[in-house]
Amino acid sequence: MPESSSVAAAPVARLIDEFHKLPGIGPKSAQRLAYYVLRASSDEARALAEAILDVKERITFCSSCQNITDVDPCSICSSTTRDTSQICVVEEPLDILALERTRVFKGRYHVLHGVLSPLNGINAEDLKIRELIGRLGDGSVIEVIMAINPNAEGDVTTMYLERLIAPLGVKVSRLARGLPVGADLEFADEVTLTRALENRQPVG
């Protein structure tokens, strides 16, 4: 708890404490934010409070893709222009925003809300895996694209899902692995370089 909260007026101290709970907000930042709200107009403060309440009250998980949404099914799942034969599996809702920015992928998504992490005791039942398998039953999905972060936990998750999905007769692919734009070969690790060589592309 920030030390200032004991000397500040009770409502201000409460606000400071609440800000302090947010990720990445230390005691000083919490004070600064609280005093900003104090000086802001009533309209501005109300807009902030309402925005916070709104996300809690109106946002749910899409019953199909498990993304966060205010309408169920979400706008992507209910869209008639999107390809229903492809599902792109991601770790977190924010990953969908990143993929959507590319405007390349036209299929639908599935959010796992985490990755398998044997060392932290996160197992299959803690993720939205049942829901994913449930979507593959009717035969309309031809390909599942694993867009999971390329690290050890991500690899475990990707290989685990591959083992689960392949017997259902659905193709499982994963995002290519290689050098990021602006990278330097000198600093590349051997796993990345090996994959980059294996997946090399003809020029032009």
Add this chain to the structure above:
Amino acid sequence: MRPQRIYTTEAIVLRVRRMGEADSVLTLLSADRGKFDAVARGVRKPTSRKAGHLEPLTHSTLLLAHGANLDIITQAHTLHAFLPMREDLRRLGGGLYAAELVDRFTVEREESFPIFRLLVETLGRLGEGEHVDLTLRYFEARLLQEAGFRPQLYQCVTCGEALQPVTNYFSVAGGGAVCPSCRPAGSGLPPVSVTLLKVLRLMLRAGYADVARLRLDESLMSELESLLRLAVHRQLEREPRSLQFLRELRRPYLAAAIPPDAAPVP
């Protein structure tokens, strides 16, 4: 002379925890400084020069700077990525299990080169050959030994008499084998067959090459597994977290994750 501000070491990454926007805290097992935590800044950005060299289960050479609290990794270069181990779910799961055990059995900043070498060798072995289970059993037995919990396999831990070539019993609390006459009546001590005792003795005495030549049938392997697992649990006082995952991988198909109505029709 002032102490050096930077130093190099060879280490295996045991565990990675996220910190802040793009940093991570790594638990490292180094060859010459034991286990310790260090900060890697910016490794979660896609253009990080260090990220690929600091993945869990990577053996790297590192340049570190002394930090106020945790030391900071300034450069990293992979020595072994153990690529073959990473390409198979069961092998990778085994590697993570080994890393967890090492993390739990070691004490911070206590140099333990034998354990470091055991882990490097185990991660290498997990990528080759068919003996994933035997590799893990050998690892468990050796880790117990290196951590100071070598079981007594030559004399009865109760009466001290040399063990006879009959089925003996194993007392985890007693730290070794118990002869039939010392076995408390009605106790649930697991039996140790003559063959199992010989295998355990060989594992603690001989190199892996000799152990790998053994042809152990399934029932012996599972006896070996439950005995070593019992001994590991006893020291850790709880089940390793990654064990549940390894168990799940053994099931014929991963039933836990499939809803009843979507189960594949045989």
